[in-house]
Amino acid sequence: GEDVEQSLFLSVREGDSSVINCTYTDSSSTYLYWYKQEPGAGLQLLTYIFSNMDMKQDQRLTVLLNKKDKHLSLRIADTQTGDSAIYFCAEMEGYSTLTFGKGTMLLVSP
Amino acid sequence: DVKVTQSSRYLVKRTGEKVFLECVQDMDHENMFWYRQDPGLGLRLIYFSYDVKMKEKGDIPEGYSVSREKKERFSLILESASTNQTSMYLCASSSVRASSGELFFGEGSRLTVL
Numbered sequence: 001g002e003d004v005e006q007s008l009f010l011s012v013r014e015g016d017s018s019v020i021n022c023t024y025t026d027s028s029s030t031y032l033y034w035y036k037q038e039p040g041a042g043l044q045l046l047t048y049i050f051s052n053m054d055m056k057q058d059q060r061l062t063v064l065l066n067k068k069d070k071h072l073s074l075r076i077a078d079t080q081t082g083d084s085a086i087y088f089c090a091e092m093e094g095y096s097t098l099t100f101g102k103g104t105m106l107l108v109s110p
Numbered sequence: 111d112v113k114v115t116q117s118s119r120y121l122v123k124r125t126g127e128k129v130f131l132e133c134v135q136d137m138d139h140e141n142m143f144w145y146r147q148d149p150g151l152g153l154r155l156i157y158f159s160y161d162v163k164m165k166e167k168g169d170i171p172e173g174y175s176v177s178r179e180k181k182e183r184f185s186l187i188l189e190s191a192s193t194n195q196t197s198m199y200l201c202a203s204s205s206v207r208a209s210s211g212e213l214f215f216g217e218g219s220r221l222t223v224l
Contacts (some may be wrong), residue, residue: 035213040214043202089151097155100152103153
């Protein structure tokens with residue numbers, strides 16, 4: 001079955017860039033997503049990328065997709081303490097359900 | 111804005127009790143989902159529904175059932191709660207009209223089974 005892997009923890013200093021990485025196994029993925037979960041809350045979509053794109057930029061967020069290596073990354077520029085959260089990578093196969101990674105906890109220190 | 115509302119944020123139940131977790135969405139979404147979230151395991155899909163009265167098993171349906179009698183409401187049922195069902199339960203919905211397939215999540219229901 002599909003599998004989505006991501007590192008469990010990342011710690012950065014405020015003002016630095018954060019890069020969260022994700023690998024997936026399903027070559028037929030149509031969309032890939034980054035969701036953010038703040039403490040005590042549900043998940044909220046941060047950004048997504050269609051599988052025929054290589055890059056997507058949205059303000060401080062940059063998503064890079066390497067389809068050959070099945071690697072997805074999320075770069076957060078000028079990371080702020082408010083960016084501290086759990087970040088989930090997810091993929092959609094066809095137009096079916098999403099498969100989520102286990103989440104990366106990002107801790108931003110002042 | 112899309113709103114997905116889960117009726118209970120925190121529940122404490124005893125082993126063997128029947129538990130209902132309710133979820134309502136207000137955007138006329140066709141698809142609704144129940145996930146559970148556990149530390150180190152991420153989100154795992156329990157059940158989902160593409161339409162009223164339809165349900166499909168996810169990855170971990172054992173010990174759970176669901177009900178979708180109305181389009182806006184999707185209920186998760188634990189017929190006889192067990193301690194290994196202590197978890198955070200997340201409901202989500204999505205529209206078939208949205209090509210991105212974005213899921214909208216509720217804030218979660220944290221269930222403790224004693």
